[in-house]
Structures are given as structure tokens and as C-alpha cells.
Amino acid sequence: MNDTSRPSRKMNEAAEWYARLNAPDCSESDRRDFSAWLKADIRHESAWSLIASADSAMDQAADHPMIAELIQEARSMPPVGQENAASSVRTQTDGETRHAASHRRLAPWHYGIAAALALTVGLGGLAAWHSSPLSSGEDARLAQSTHYATGVGEKRVVTLADGSTLTLDTNSAVEIPQWGERRLVHLVKGQAFFEVAKDAEHPFIVESGGNSVEALGTAFTVREGKGTYNVALLKGRVKVALGLAGAGDAILEPGDTLSLYGKTVAIRHKNAARFSGWLEGRLTFEQRPLGSIVAEMNRYSTRKIVLADSELQNRPFSGTFTTDGGDALVSALGAYGIAHVLRSDDKEVVLAAS
Numbered sequence: 001m002n003d004t005s006r007p008s009r010k011m012n013e014a015a016e017w018y019a020r021l022n023a024p025d026c027s028e029s030d031r032r033d034f035s036a037w038l039k040a041d042i043r044h045e046s047a048w049s050l051i052a053s054a055d056s057a058m059d060q061a062a063d064h065p066m067i068a069e070l071i072q073e074a075r076s077m078p079p080v081g082q083e084n085a086a087s088s089v090r091t092q093t094d095g096e097t098r099h100a101a102s103h104r105r106l107a108p109w110h111y112g113i114a115a116a117l118a119l120t121v122g123l124g125g126l127a128a129w130h131s132s133p134l135s136s137g138e139d140a141r142l143a144q145s146t147h148y149a150t151g152v153g154e155k156r157v158v159t160l161a162d163g164s165t166l167t168l169d170t171n172s173a174v175e176i177p178q179w180g181e182r183r184l185v186h187l188v189k190g191q192a193f194f195e196v197a198k199d200a201e202h203p204f205i206v207e208s209g210g211n212s213v214e215a216l217g218t219a220f221t222v223r224e225g226k227g228t229y230n231v232a233l234l235k236g237r238v239k240v241a242l243g244l245a246g247a248g249d250a251i252l253e254p255g256d257t258l259s260l261y262g263k264t265v266a267i268r269h270k271n272a273a274r275f276s277g278w279l280e281g282r283l284t285f286e287q288r289p290l291g292s293i294v295a296e297m298n299r300y301s302t303r304k305i306v307l308a309d310s311e312l313q314n315r316p317f318s319g320t321f322t323t324d325g326g327d328a329l330v331s332a333l334g335a336y337g338i339a340h341v342l343r344s345d346d347k348e349v350v351l352a353a354s
Contacts, residue, residue: 013037013044014044017034017037018159020034021034021159021163031163034163035162035163035197038161038162038163145175145176145177145178146175146176147173147174147175147176148166148168148173148174148176149168149172149173149174150168150169150170150171150172150173150190151170151171152170152171152299152300152301152302153170153300153301153302153323153324154168154170154171155167155168155169155170156168160176160183161179162179162183162197162199162202162204163197164183164194164195164196164197164204165194165195166185166192166193166194166195167192167193167194167279168190168191168192169190169191169192169193169278169299170190170191170299170300170323171189171190171299172187172188172189172190172191172192173187173188173189173190174186174187174188174192175188179202181202181203182202182203182204182205183199183202183203183204183205184205184207185204185205185206185207186206186207186208187206187207187208187222187224188208188224189224190223190224191221191222191223191224191278192206192221192222193219193220193221193276193279194206194215194218194219194220194221194222195219196215196217196218196219196236198217203215206222208222208224208229209224209229209243210242210243211229211240211241211242211243211244211260212240212241212243213231213238213239213240213241214238214239214240214241215236215238216236216237216238216239217236217237218233218234218235218236218237218238219233219234219235219236220232220233220234220236220238220252221234221272221275221276221279223275227261227262228259228260228261229242229259229260230257230258230259230260230275231252231257231258232256232257232271232272232274232275232276233252233253233254233255233256233257233272234254234255234272234276235254236254237251237252237253237254238251238252239251239252240252240258242260242265244260244263244265247265250265250267252267253269254272255269255270255271255272255273256268256269256271256272257271257272257274257275274286277320278323281322281323281324282320282321282322282323283296283297283320283321283322283323283325284319284320285317285318285319285320285321286318287316287317287318288316288317288318289313289314289315289316289317290307290312290313290314290315290316290317290333290338290339291307291312291313291314293317293319293329294306294307294329297321297323297325297326297329298326300323300324300326301324301326302347303326303346303347303348303349304347304348304349305326305329305330305348305349305351306348306349306350306351307339307351308342308350308351308352308353309352309353311353312338312339312351312352312353315338317333317338319332326349330349330351333351334354337354338353338354339351339352339353339354340352340354
């Protein structure tokens with residue numbers, strides 16, 4: 001590997017932190033140590049931001065022989081079990097305090113993935129995601145924005161620069177501009193769940209379709225759809241500001257949901273579990289029109305359910321299904337004598353009223 005493609009030491013540290021924070025045994029102590037490392041040097045944030053999005057670009061760079069070799073080697077290693085247990089180290093070099101990343105007890109395959117992530121950045125593999133190239137002789141700075149997205153049926157968890165995490169639902173996308181006084185996230189489409197790290201000096205705000213949610217150290221979901229907007233609060237408190245003329249800010253308490261349909265706003269209590277079930281792969285419907293239920297189920301599958309009759313579109317139905325449970329819904333409608341299969345192929349299943 002030549003000098004221009006070799007990842008910097010800070011990139012390597014950031015990559016190891018990323019692997020550690022996404023490991024199944026990541027602890028609160030690990031997160032505190034990560035926060036201390038992130039704040040120790042302003043260059044750490046730039047390195048972390050690049051590494052945090054490198055997993056998206058790694059697939060694009062996976063045909064590079066060095067990256068392909070690292071990924072294959074990492075995946076062939078055993079899972080967590082044989083761990084390195086070194087203590088956290090702080091050393092003083094050239095008058096600068098350095099926080100070593102060795103505390104994180106990474107399994108061997110985690111190191112392989114971390115190396116592949118760092119190499120992806122070093123080779124410029126993030127070009128499709130970042131507008132500015134790596135600078136020669138210095139750590140790359142965070143570009144204007146970072147993007148994360150999921151395909152149909154996909155769910156993805158991302159750890160952000162401040163230690164917060166976001167979970168993207170199926171066919172969803174966010175854009176994260178460079179952070180300053182505010183930690184801003186744009187929900188471009190779909191649905192996401194946020195677990196926000198506390199930082200009173202830097203408000204965490206999710207903007208979508210002219211509406212915004214400001215977190216006050218909390219966990220919540222936001223959904224942006226055609227003519228609809230939903231916020232469900234699991235814990236903590238949030239302030240919701242709607243881009244609706246005459247609408248004041250709303251403060252939600254745990255269990256509350258706020259729904260905006262057109263210009264109609266509804267706040268319900270003890271309702272958040274129904275809106276957050278997708279995190280566990282579960283969708284619950286209570287007397288919802290079948291048209292609405294089918295539209296929701298179709299978000300998670302490339303094989304679509306089509307209702308041939310308007311009678312079916314408006315018929316209320318209740319039930320709980322897994323996010324990949326389109327076939328189960330079709331079977332349930334048949335078992336209750338509500339609908340039957342008119343035709344079916346690998347792209348769609350058409351239902352008619354029974």
C-alpha cells in the first residue's frame with residue numbers, strides 16, 4: 001500500500017471504535033470511553049464521520065483487491081469469543097494527549113472489518129458519498145453532508161458522531177449536514193428511530209417535510225409519508241414544531257404519539273408501542289382500512305399486495321403481522337372469508353372481495 005492510500009492513525013482508531021460500538025457486546029463503559037476519545041481531539045470527529053459512513057461505500061469499493069481480501073479474511077474468522085482484553089491507554093506524544101483504542105476488546109473479525117473500513121476511506125472509496133477528496137498529509141474533514149439509506153425490506157442501525165444511534169426502517173433515507181451548534185438530521189423519506197446522546201449545549205433536531213422534532217435526551221420514532229407525519233416517543237421528552245400555519249409547539253411525554261394527516265393534528269397517549277413495533281419486526285393494526293394496511297405491508301416487500309375492489313380498500317381490519325408477513329395477511333383475509341386470491345405471481349398477489 002502506498003502512502004497516499006494508507007489510512008491515518010486517527011482513521012484506524014475511528015474504524016476500530018466503529019467496529020466496537022457496533023459489536024453485540026458493546027457496553028455503556030465503551031460508549032463513555034468513545035465519547036472521551038471523540039472530545040479529546042477535534043480531528044477525531046472528522047475521522048469518525050468518514051468512517052461511520054464508510055460501511056455504505058465499502059460495497060462500492062469491495063472490488064479493490066486489498067479491501068476484498070480484508071473483508072473475506074474478516075468474515076472467515078470466528079465470531080466474538082476470543083477477545084483481546086487490553087486496558088485503556090493514554091499516552092503523551094508531541095504535547096498532544098492521545099486516547100488509544102485498545103480498550104474495546106474487539107474480536108479478530110472486528111479488526112478485519114475495521115481495517116477494511118479504514119482502507120476504504122484511504123482509497124477514496126467514499127467519493128460517491130462525500131463531495132470533497134482526502135487531503136494529502138492531513139486527516140480528511142467532514143464533507144457538507146452524509147447520507148444513509150435502506151432498500152425495500154432492509155433495516156439499518158447507524159452510530160452517529162456524538163454516540164447517538166439511528167435505526168432506519170425499510171426504504172428510508174436521512175441526510176446529515178455538517179454539525180455545528182445543532183446536531184441536525186434531515187429525514188428525507190420513510191421512518192427512523194433515534195436514541196439520542198445527551199448534550200445540552202448542542203440540541204438534537206430531526207427535520208422532515210417542514211416539521212421538526214427537538215430531542216431532550218430521549219428515544220423516539222419519526223415517520224414521513226405522503227400527506228402524513230408521525231412522531232412516537234418511547235422515553236424522555238421531545239418538542240415537536242409543525243410546519244403548519246397557526247400550529248404551536250407540542251411537548252410529548254413517554255408513550256405519546258403525534259400524527260399529522262393533511263392539516264389535522266392528533267396527539268394520543270399510551271400509543272407509542274403501536275408506532276414503534278417495526279423495530280422488533282412487528283406491525284399492529286386496529287380497525288384500520290385494508291387499503292392502509294396493505295400499503296404499510298407493501299413497504300417491506302418487493303412482492304406487492306393489490307386490492308382489486310374498492311370494497312376491500314375501505315373495509316376495517318385488525319391484526320398483528322411481522323414486517324415480512326404479506327403472505328400471512330393474505331392467508332388471514334382468506335381464512336376470515338374477507339378476500340380471495342384472484343391471481344398471483346412473483347411480483348404481486350391480487351385480491352378480490354369474497
